[in-house]
Amino acid sequence: MNHEIKVLSGYRLMWILVMFDLPTDTKPQRKAAGKFRNFLLDEGFERSQFSVYARFVNGKEAFQTRVNRISRHLPDSGDVQILNFTDRQYRDIVHFSDQGRRKARKNPEQLVMF
Amino acid sequence: MDQIIDIATDGRHLSRDRGFLKVSENSAEVGRTPLDQIAGVIVHAHGTTWTTSLLTELADRGVPVVLCTANHAPKSVLMPLDGHHGQGARMRAQWQAKTPFIKQAWKQVVTAKVLMQAAALDSIGEPDAPLKMMIRKITSGDTTNIEAQAARHYWPRMMGPDFRRDTGAGEENALLNYGYTVLRAATARAVVAAGLHPTIGLFHSNRSNAFALADDLMEPFRPLVDCAVRNIVVTRGAEVDTAAKQALARLIATDLPLGEGVTPVSVAVMKLATSLGQSFEEGRLALALPNTPGPLTLAGLGA
Numbered sequence: 001m002n003h004e005i006k007v008l009s010g011y012r013l014m015w016i017l018v019m020f021d022l023p024t025d026t027k028p029q030r031k032a033a034g035k036f037r038n039f040l041l042d043e044g045f046e047r048s049q050f051s052v053y054a055r056f057v058n059g060k061e062a063f064q065t066r067v068n069r070i071s072r073h074l075p076d077s078g079d080v081q082i083l084n085f086t087d088r089q090y091r092d093i094v095h096f097s098d099q100g101r102r103k104a105r106k107n108p109e110q111l112v113m114f
Numbered sequence: 115m116d117q118i119i120d121i122a123t124d125g126r127h128l129s130r131d132r133g134f135l136k137v138s139e140n141s142a143e144v145g146r147t148p149l150d151q152i153a154g155v156i157v158h159a160h161g162t163t164w165t166t167s168l169l170t171e172l173a174d175r176g177v178p179v180v181l182c183t184a185n186h187a188p189k190s191v192l193m194p195l196d197g198h199h200g201q202g203a204r205m206r207a208q209w210q211a212k213t214p215f216i217k218q219a220w221k222q223v224v225t226a227k228v229l230m231q232a233a234a235l236d237s238i239g240e241p242d243a244p245l246k247m248m249i250r251k252i253t254s255g256d257t258t259n260i261e262a263q264a265a266r267h268y269w270p271r272m273m274g275p276d277f278r279r280d281t282g283a284g285e286e287n288a289l290l291n292y293g294y295t296v297l298r299a300a301t302a303r304a305v306v307a308a309g310l311h312p313t314i315g316l317f318h319s320n321r322s323n324a325f326a327l328a329d330d331l332m333e334p335f336r337p338l339v340d341c342a343v344r345n346i347v348v349t350r351g352a353e354v355d356t357a358a359k360q361a362l363a364r365l366i367a368t369d370l371p372l373g374e375g376v377t378p379v380s381v382a383v384m385k386l387a388t389s390l391g392q393s394f395e396e397g398r399l400a401l402a403l404p405n406t407p408g409p410l411t412l413a414g415l416g417a
Contacts, residue, residue: 038132041131041132041133041134042132042133043133043150044133044134044148044149044150044151045133045148046148055148056148056151112117112118112119112120112145112147113120113122113356113359113360114119114120114121114122114123114126114137114144114145
């Protein structure tokens, strides 16, 4: 376990969180919002809440790359905010769901078994 | 992070859902992983099904899909046909490389491998002197086959006097198969991403092996798997279980000294393949071979 932490710290693990408010009054606006959502999914972002998407990145440079890519796919109107967290901070998120406290999220492992 | 996806349960279905690889069973989702994060997909289980759209997406990212036999030995690898923007020129340079050039490259690879083997023996308190002596005798193209001579000295000390390397056998051999499969997947991906053709090898070229170049370039990294397998066998026994697989897959994140800093194995193989591609094109050999990590790192592998 100790070894794993030492190995992974070299990656400067980070999380990127995208929050957005997009107008959905007209049909083209709804279409643009859907397109942006699908773009985030294609990029490997997972939905953590409505209009809040999160993804794991490998470090500062990878974070910047993601931000650049998102900036090229923005819808015409609406607000998009992008945050980044260290791995540690992300793990410490307090999550309540239906009055109960949820367990902390597990970080991705090097091996995923199915 | 580079992740290895291991399909070990029978009857799973793999498909693509937007930017994710989705794993389902009886049309219920079991799990998903972002496609960009995948370094390799290793399939052992029977009855696994997949969609073509998933396979093309994986190919798009240069992710190898490895199909294995019961003993975790790889049987088939699915790789993209093109992986690099300058691939045509690279492959031509690779194909037209002169024999002395290739033999020099192979000498450097064997030297790096024997050095790594020596470091592995050193980390378990076995004498590494004979290996270090042999390094001086490696000729261009390793015509005197020091690689095999080193192996004869290396294996009994690493795995015990009764050990025989046999890809069809179980226990240690199956663990080694699994570790090498992970390494081979990472290397095959690096080779294709560097615009090189995996079938045209340096040394393994005369064997009937479609991934000769990947096998050549993974040689210096093999002792890392050996160390990990040894540690796993000593601490938990010689069984290919989830913990052992996880420990072996974690190898690709091990930091190795390379150039002026440290680089995880998955990046080190990428740098090696890229440096070989550039060497072919420039006609000047400058391989980015990894240095040996410290004995503590080696002793901690597989833990």
